Amino acid sequence: MQQPSRVAIVTGGNRGIGYEVCKELSKSGCRVVLTSRNEPDGKKAIVSLDDYDITYHKLDVTDSKGISYLRDWILRTYGRLDILINNAGVYLDEGVSVFDVDQKIIQETLAVNFYGAFQMCKAFVPIMKQNGYGRIVNISSGYGAMNEMAGFQAAYRISKASLNALTLIMADELMDTNIKINAVCPGWVSTTMGGKMAPTSPHMAAMDIVHFALIDAKGPTGSFFRYKKQIQW
Numbered sequence: 389m390q391q392p393s394r395v396a397i398v399t400g401g402n403r404g405i406g407y408e409v410c411k412e413l414s415k416s417g418c419r420v421v422l423t424s425r426n427e428p429d430g431k432k433a434i435v436s437l438d439d440y441d442i443t444y445h446k447l448d449v450t451d452s453k454g455i456s457y458l459r460d461w462i463l464r465t466y467g468r469l470d471i472l473i474n475n476a477g478v479y480l481d482e483g484v485s486v487f488d489v490d491q492k493i494i495q496e497t498l499a500v501n502f503y504g505a506f507q508m509c510k511a512f513v514p515i516m517k518q519n520g521y522g523r524i525v526n527i528s529s530g531y532g533a534m535n536e537m538a539g540f541q542a543a544y545r546i547s548k549a550s551l552n553a554l555t556l557i558m559a560d561e562l563m564d565t566n567i568k569i570n571a572v573c574p575g576w577v578s579t580t581m582g583g584k585m586a587p588t589s590p591h592m593a594a595m596d597i598v599h600f601a602l603i604d605a606k607g608p609t610g611s612f613f614r615y616k617k618q619i620q621w
């Protein structure tokens with residue numbers, strides 16, 4: 389019997405890396421739910437992706453009620469979730485010293501980059517468990533790697549280091565399941581966040597991310613990658 393095509397959610401899909409991930413997942417045959425916190429921006433993105441099988445749903449990853457609503461809608465609409473791309477992110481303290489960063493900025497950054505992904509996993513892993521299949525890709529950054537830790541942008545670094553820890557903790561607890569969770573650093577990417585000088589295109593970044601969204605049962609879990617190669621935490 390033919391398997392129904394995979395259902396995937398991408399957070400922060402209205403622009404940048406998330407937008408390209410939606411496109412690439414759709415090209416690979418997934419039924420993609422592009423989410424964004426701003427409805428007009430998300431719908432505009434959908435219009436530009438008219439040729440793809442991509443559906444829109446509003447989601448601010450800091451809104452726990454919104455996450456529950458999306459989970460219920462996914463269950464009603466598809467009865468399953470196979471792929472979760474925790475992509476939504478903010479970078480609010482670029483170049484700011486750890487001695488100057490406002491605590492509110494740290495909290496705001498953690499709310500999106502860490503708690504957002506945490507709440508999404510908590511909402512959707514039970515559905516993946518029911519279906520015996522799941523692939524989660526947390527979009528992280530070398531700025532969150534202990535191995536590469538340095539000064540400045542502490543809020544962003546701490547949020548991504550926390551996301552990395554979450555990836556390992558969840559991977560360990562999911563070891564006996566067919567749910568795989570990995571972290572990917574997309575490199576320095578030319579988006580609103582990365583700026584125009586960045587050498588990696590959003591398309592290239594998306595290809596790396598989609599690779600880990602589609603790994604088979606023998607693929608890795610609880611690992612950190614950049615340009616498809618494993619890197620140190």
Ligand SMILES: NC(=O)c1ccc[n+]([C@@H]2O[C@H](COP(=O)([O-])OP(=O)(O)OC[C@H]3O[C@@H](n4cnc5c(N)ncnc54)[C@H](OP(=O)(O)O)[C@@H]3O)[C@@H](O)[C@H]2O)c1
Pocket residue numbers: 399400401402403404405406424425426429447448449450474475476477478500527528529530573574575576577578579580581582583586
């Ligand atoms: N670009 C780089 O060089 C680079 C390097 C390493 C890691 N990353 C990571 O890659 C991911 C994507 O970044 P990007 O470069 O594509 O940046 P981007 O162009 O700034 O896009 C960020 C996306 O996240 C969304 N977002 C922010 N807060 C949200 C919230 N509360 N709920 C839902 N969506 C929210 C934004 O929505 P709005 O349009 O509404 O703001 C936007 O869609 C991020 O996790 C980032 O940390 C990027």
